[in-house]
Amino acid sequence: MKLRVADPRRPAILVTDQGLTRGDGVFETMTAVPAEGSGLGSPLRVRKEDSHLARLATSAQALEIPLPPAADWQRAAAAGLEAFAAGNPGVDAVVKLVATRGPEGAPGGGHYVRDEAGVERLTGTYWVLVSPVSPGLVAARERGLKVLLLDRGVDSGVAERAPWLLMGTKSLSYAVNMAALRYATSQGADDVIFTSSDGQVLEGPTSTVLMARRVPQQDGSIGVELITPLRSSGILPGTSQGTIFAAAQAAGWQLGYGPLEPSDLVDADGVWLVSSVRLVAPVTHLDGEEIPQDPELTELLNGFLAEDREPGEHGP
Numbered sequence: 001m002k003l004r005v006a007d008p009r010r011p012a013i014l015v016t017d018q019g020l021t022r023g024d025g026v027f028e029t030m031t032a033v034p035a036e037g038s039g040l041g042s043p044l045r046v047r048k049e050d051s052h053l054a055r056l057a058t059s060a061q062a063l064e065i066p067l068p069p070a071a072d073w074q075r076a077a078a079a080g081l082e083a084f085a086a087g088n089p090g091v092d093a094v095v096k097l098v099a100t101r102g103p104e105g106a107p108g109g110g111h112y113v114r115d116e117a118g119v120e121r122l123t124g125t126y127w128v129l130v131s132p133v134s135p136g137l138v139a140a141r142e143r144g145l146k147v148l149l150l151d152r153g154v155d156s157g158v159a160e161r162a163p164w165l166l167m168g169t170k171s172l173s174y175a176v177n178m179a180a181l182r183y184a185t186s187q188g189a190d191d192v193i194f195t196s197s198d199g200q201v202l203e204g205p206t207s208t209v210l211m212a213r214r215v216p217q218q219d220g221s222i223g224v225e226l227i228t229p230l231r232s233s234g235i236l237p238g239t240s241q242g243t244i245f246a247a248a249q250a251a252g253w254q255l256g257y258g259p260l261e262p263s264d265l266v267d268a269d270g271v272w273l274v275s276s277v278r279l280v281a282p283v284t285h286l287d288g289e290e291i292p293q294d295p296e297l298t299e300l301l302n303g304f305l306a307e308d309r310e311p312g313e314h315g316p
């Protein structure tokens with residue numbers, strides 16, 4: 001695919017694009033950090049790139065949107081990062097990958113079409129946007145988060161029962177997630193954990209929930225159990241959660257998957273919201289009540305995330 005480096009302040013997308021008119025598309029948000037000792041190539045290294053590209057492909061498959069090959073995304077991200085680094089030396093970057101169904105009325109309706117030679121071509125719209133990490137997010141991570149539990153209005157079995165709802169895919173339709181965050185702000189909170197109508201803990205609007213318990217071991221030592229909600233409950237599988245679990249497993253922690261209820265979070269030794277941009281942010285309050293925090297575990301989890309391990313397979 002032919003690449004073009006564009007100025008993000010200039011118009012670049014048709015007003016008929018279904019990504020705009022219907023939120024009909026998928027995306028990924030990755031981060032890039034200075035590559036240690038790299039004299040050659042891109043001065044910034046994308047973290048967990050393979051996991052993000054794999055999840056982009058899964059989301060696109062769920063929406064039946066054709067994607068260019070991973071190598072094209074990698075080339076585009078590298079070109080964007082080079083341009084970004086030239087103007088922002090030493091600054092960490094957010095790298096957003098977007099694929100939409102393309103303009104309304106396009107040949108193939110945004111699906112693969114074959115030209116006369118029988119070669120498939122893509123009719124979606126595809127771009128990579130590189131921008132600086134917002135300082136607000138870094139501050140929130142350090143301060144900790146006051147979180148509201150908000151009802152998502154669907155039960156934990158909906159993903160399996162109604163795949164057309166696209167639960168657990170990273171589609172462009174994030175208006176509801178953003179509305180939940182605005183509601184939280186209006187109530188004096190910083191963030192949200194969605195619950196299902198049958199009372200399970202799900203995820204944040206832009207993050208995965210983790211909780212930990214310190215557990216006495218048979219040999220008298222204290223181990224750590226790290227738990228995240230059940231993936232089958234209609235949540236997005238987090239790349240940060242996956243890589244943290246891989247490192248935690250290597251460190252001898254016990255790993256667990258839900259179902260979790262809000263009372264499990266209250267009784268935990270620590271609760272965190274994690275994502276690629278925010279990293280590991282401790283939750284300090286749930287619905288206005290202070291909950292236990294464990295700065296040592298926060299530091300360990302941040303260290304696990306920084307290892308950038310391949311997630312591997314860890315459970316449901």
Ligand code: PLP
Nearest residue numbers: 206207208236238239240275276
């Ligand atoms: N859950 C949702 C709904 C998200 O939008 C995100 C990321 O934006 C996450 C979880 C965390 O995913 P990751 O750790 O891959 O950034």
